[in-house]
Amino acid sequence: METRVRSILKYKGNKVVTAVAEQSIASFAALLYAHRIGATPVVDAENHLVGIISERDVIRGIIEHGPALLTMPVKTLMTRLVSTCALDDKIGDVLEMITLNRTRHIPVIDEGKLVGLISIGDVVKQLLEEAQFEVTSLRTYITTP
Secondary structure, eight states: OOHHHHHHHHHHHOOOOOTTTSSSSHHHHHHHHTTTEEEEEOOTTTTOEEEEEHHHHHHHHHHHHHGGGGSBBBBGGGGOOOOOBBBBBHHHHHHHHHHTTOOOOOOOOEEEEEEEEEEEEHHHHHHHHHHHHHHHHHHHHHHHH
């Protein structure tokens, strides 16, 4: 049975640093710096996902808007059409989504609300742990009389 997103969140936790659409880019950048992260989902007051924004978006914004960017709201740069997953999605399917969409972070949605965030690193780590477990199990099976 393939691992589900729920298992990754159980291990890593479901605490997610978020931004809000009206927050300034300067405030958002400080949030990324303080938490040592590269992207955050953007949510409304009811914790519904409205977008996602990353360091790359800020870099692009600097080129497009110059210093004025710092006072602009997050909604200026955020990506509004976001690929998401659900708690019971298979991690193989999530890995395929990450690869096809060329993204690094996938918000996890349950009953319309943000309940977690998984990254390409989370998925790869889980797959490596599963592969190592299989190798160990096979070695044990082969060497056990």
